[in-house]
Amino acid sequence: MKKIILIVILCLFWALTLALAKMNNRIIELESRQPVIIYQVDNAGAAMIGKVTGKAIVDGKHTLDCGIYGKFLVTKEVYDSVQVGDDIPEELRKRGKNETN
Known part of the structure; x- marks a missing residue:
């Protein structure tokens, strides 16, 4: 049971990291526009x-x-x-x- 909870937490952390990286790239793109x-x-x-x-x-x-x-x-x-x-x-x-x- 502990292994399943750890895997779920790691998957959520990975998904959150990807979402933050995507948002950061979008912010950089928007700031670079004139x-x-x-x-x-x-x-x-x-x-x-x-x-x-x-x-x-x-x-x-x-x-x-x-x-x-x-x-x-x-x-x-x-x-x-x-x-x-x-x-x-x-x-x-x-x-x-x-x-x-």
Whole structure:
């Protein structure tokens, strides 16, 4: 009977050790990821000049990297119509502006 209890305790200890190692690996993986920061344009009255420097789909959302201005969330249509190296799209330049401007 004592041998059975010892075997059960050893099996539980082994299972716990494996679970802790797996959780530790997951924590290390999550800590190594860089957070993605997405900005929404609100540049009323400001001029955005430059080029699109990158395109990406992050968690199903379409984004454009616009030089020094950062990463911006755009519609699929805007994403599809712009290529890396193009000027910053007009949709980003006028967002936040009044329609009468």
